[in-house]
Amino acid sequence: MGQGDGRGRTVSSVDADDTGTRILHVDMDAFYAAVEVLDDPGLRGLPLIIGAPDGRSVVSSASYEARRYGVRAAMPVAQAMRLCPTARIVMPHFHRYQEVSRQVMAIFESFTPLVEPLSVDEAFLDVQGVRRLWGSPSQIAALIRARVSEEVGITCSVGVAATKHVAKMASTVAKPDGMLVVAAADTLDFLSPRPVRAMWGVGPKAAEALEARGIRTIKDIRDAPSEMLDRAVGAALSARLVQLARGQDARVIETDRVEKSVGHEETFEHDILDREFLRGELLRLADRVAARLRRAGWEAGTVSIKVRFDDFRTLNRSQTLAEPTAVGQRIGESANALFEQIERRDPVRLVGVRAEKLRPAGGGGLGLWDDDEDWRRVEGAVDDAVARFGNATITRARHLGRDDGRGAVQHPKAHGVD
Template sequence: MEHPAESASEAASDFAGAGFRKIIHIDMDAFYASVEQRDNPALRGRPVAVGGAAARGVVAAASYEARAFGVRSAMPSTRAARQCPDLVFVPPRFDVYRAVSRQIHAVFRDYTALIEPLSLDEAYLDVTADQRGIGSATRIAELIRGRIRADTGLTASAGVSYNKFLAKLASDQNKPDGICVIRPGDGAAFVERLPVKRFHGVGPRGVERMAALGVQTGADLRAIPLDILRRHFGSQADYLYRAARGIDLRAVEPDRPRKSVGGERTFAHDIGSGPALREALADIVGIVWARVEKAGVRGRTVTLKLRTADFQTLTRARSLHRAVAGEQEFADLGRELLDALLPLRQPVRLMGMTLSALDGGGDPAIASAPEGQGSLPF
């Protein structure tokens, strides 16, 4: 039998003895595109897409001017150009983005040793210890944003809260160049107003499955008993149950190693022919490699995943003695793995690509926290 949902005050009381964490989520605003606009004044104020303009190109990032036309990352370039005829395509400069990311992380380290990078342009920071005695988590977030602007000429948005889930939601609330603070006791109320598509980890398919249950908002999700969530969402159910209540017990993990970077796509119609599968693979390669570059990692193992119409899963992998050299080699290895499986007895409903055996991934953060300065207000 499931227990009734915790109220916001009950959830808050769980932390009363030890005190709340103070978590900041920093997310750079349209990072790649903003770097390009910073470095090329002719691009400022114009709709910019970082990525290839070729027929099989993929948008790696879009400026806010381009987003106004519906252009988004991972969108095929041909579709982006149709939606925004004046779109300017700029080839990515990942070495530059990584250098700017190092500048940003240097700013973080002036305020805390507990930094969990998510990619080149976003990270969680635990500032509970207040190592510089600033006195307010919100003030620390504002100082970080100001330093980033001064050091890089770029803007960042920040979310400040008592857990990672809420801090990430908050950083997206007032973008671009904004800050949002969710204080203890306010998390559940904040979450209940949000559409579930805003929840980190809930993709388009998850939104569709929730809609079938009549779930559109955090409040709708909170009304679903845990046993029903488990029936429909399996291992994700417990996360959804807690998230709908503004609860997240995860600590900031500065030494957490990233194990892989990948992506997959479920097709609207099953695909059986070799040429169509190769074309689909090329699209997935572009999307996944953009994520690899954003994460700032390199890896040695390429894995191809296929799920056939009868729900059988096929995986094939190849490992090199060195890191995969670039997107072209990643694509070549994926195509070799696919060709070795052809012809297939069943058409394919899902395809995915993953890069693993990773090394790199940004500057390492110090894993231990300094001596604290007492409880830090929000």
């Protein structure tokens, strides 16, 4: 979810100068909220918070009406409701978002085969090779916006530029429901006044380090001594930021993006101190992650966990596996080993398990001995039972009878692996 609320929006006309451009960045406007309005028009114009209504969950998305009150993604729902007491809370429907996303991506692919999805609601397109069919990049952008509106019923914003970085920044400036064209010759003028926080890839810590040294705009990056930048963010990121600040970005459209991770998180209704209970929850989440991996035909090379405490401090730990796996027991053991490395014993608000560095299942073959053979057979039988009878019928024995009022709110976190 973008953090902007639509104020300061800048747009171009369809006949704007698009000389030297070839890249479009198309971003759906408040996508989750827009899909909910699409399915329930009575929500139109209302401040919407997409999340669980228990107040312990976090905001997945919000309509622009809610964002103008300061509501942001990843903010606790309770805090969001204090900022916008009149907001309507709507439970997320992730399968519906995936369905609408497929409709949108199909429209993109009808214009060019060079489409790089970044998430369910945004993608890069290279339109250089289809100009004779559809017109100039700005004309193609206008056609795409019209078709998404007419055929899907939601709006999108488009940045048109010579590079991916500038196109992504331009689409953000144009939101909501706008298009901004940055001709190649205008790139530096467009970039110069933008804050360093607006750069793609600059996180909060890097931004704070730069701002502490008086580097607040992209022009400041261009003008700053390289030694100062190196001290602020390290030599590697410093060199990359200087290139981007000069409008240099050689990245091309990647149509065969490798899925990066699959994960599940759980937010508890009450903070949990019982570490045995938390270990059981990590194992349960690992089983869910593994089941998704098996359905998608992937194995994980790395396991990571997320632990958020009652003061909202969040710790992440990861471990590379000796052999890639889609076995829940193995992923769960790794998750619990990582959990034991965390010395802090404060009450826990959220836990999560994620499988990373994915590769096609069976890519490495099996050795003479398969230590996971028994678990693989058990989990295969579970998959068969779930396919026949549904998820609610099968669980580990340790999870039976655990209705202790924890009121967990589960948040599936997967990137295209369905």
